Amino acid sequence: NAGVTQTPKFRVLKTGQSMTLLCAQDMNHEYMYWYRQDPGMGLRLIHYSVGEGTTAKGEVPDGYNVSRLKKQNFLLGLESAAPSQTSVYFCASSYPDGLETQYFGPGTRLLVL
Amino acid sequence: AQTVTQSQPEMSVQEAETVTLSCTYDTSESDYYLFWYKQPPSRQMILVIRQEAYKQQNATENRFSVNFQKAAKSFSLKISDSQLGDAAMYFCAYAGNTGKLIFGQGTTLQVKP
Numbered sequence: 001n002a003g004v005t006q007t008p009k010f011r012v013l014k015t016g017q018s019m020t021l022l023c024a025q026d027m028n029h030e031y032m033y034w035y036r037q038d039p040g041m042g043l044r045l046i047h048y049s050v051g052e053g054t055t056a057k058g059e060v061p062d063g064y065n066v067s068r069l070k071k072q073n074f075l076l077g078l079e080s081a082a083p084s085q086t087s088v089y090f091c092a093s094s095y096p097d098g099l100e101t102q103y104f105g106p107g108t109r110l111l112v113l
Numbered sequence: 114a115q116t117v118t119q120s121q122p123e124m125s126v127q128e129a130e131t132v133t134l135s136c137t138y139d140t141s142e143s144d145y146y147l148f149w150y151k152q153p154p155s156r157q158m159i160l161v162i163r164q165e166a167y168k169q170q171n172a173t174e175n176r177f178s179v180n181f182q183k184a185a186k187s188f189s190l191k192i193s194d195s196q197l198g199d200a201a202m203y204f205c206a207y208a209g210n211t212g213k214l215i216f217g218q219g220t221t222l223q224v225k226p
Contacts, residue, residue, distance in 0.1 A: 033213070043204070045213055088156060092214075106156065
């Protein structure tokens with residue numbers, strides 16, 4: 001099992017450019033999440049999904065969109081990148097087994113100039 | 114809304130000694146889960162230990178144990194026989210009815226040889 005994987009690992013964007021971050025999991029998990037981590041802070045939830053075809057907003061959703069067309073994939077899109085979106089992005093997945101444990105990907109470092 | 118607070122931005126411990134990291138949280142829910150995650154310089158989020166709120170017994174995982182005080186809403190992590198590989202940022206996290214994780218600000222642990 002690869003667990004949770006994220007692509008790309010690092011990306012530099014110019015203000016106004018768009019990009020998509022891909023998260024994939026091979027654990028057959030129902031729930032998937034996107035977080036951002038800023039320096040000196042914990043992770044904050046951007047969007048999440050409780051199943052294929054469903055998405056919901058988290059704590060800091062503005063400027064991001066997501067899609068869950070396949071159970072194993074969760075895409076995070078930035079339509080018009082801003083310097084404030086410079087951050088490390090983490091994807092996570094979990095199974096609704098009552099244990100609520102989330103498994104994290106390795107992170108994507110995004111720099112917006 | 115639930116909140117998680119880690120009041121120690123940095124801690125240090127001598128190798129082989131014991132250290133305790135503090136975490137407090139605020140919630141009106143009765144059923145929830147608490148977690149400690151470790152984030153080494155690689156940025157990978159690694160689950161250290163999990164505690165179900167309905168369990169009175171404190172969780173333990175090898176050298177890691179927690180002191181869960183439900184009435185005081187306190188959830189500290191004790192690391193015994195500290196090792197150089199324990200050096201990392203540690204995050205306390207809360208998951209309630211929604212399953213979404215709420216993270217504290219993190220504590221950077223330095224282990225001195």
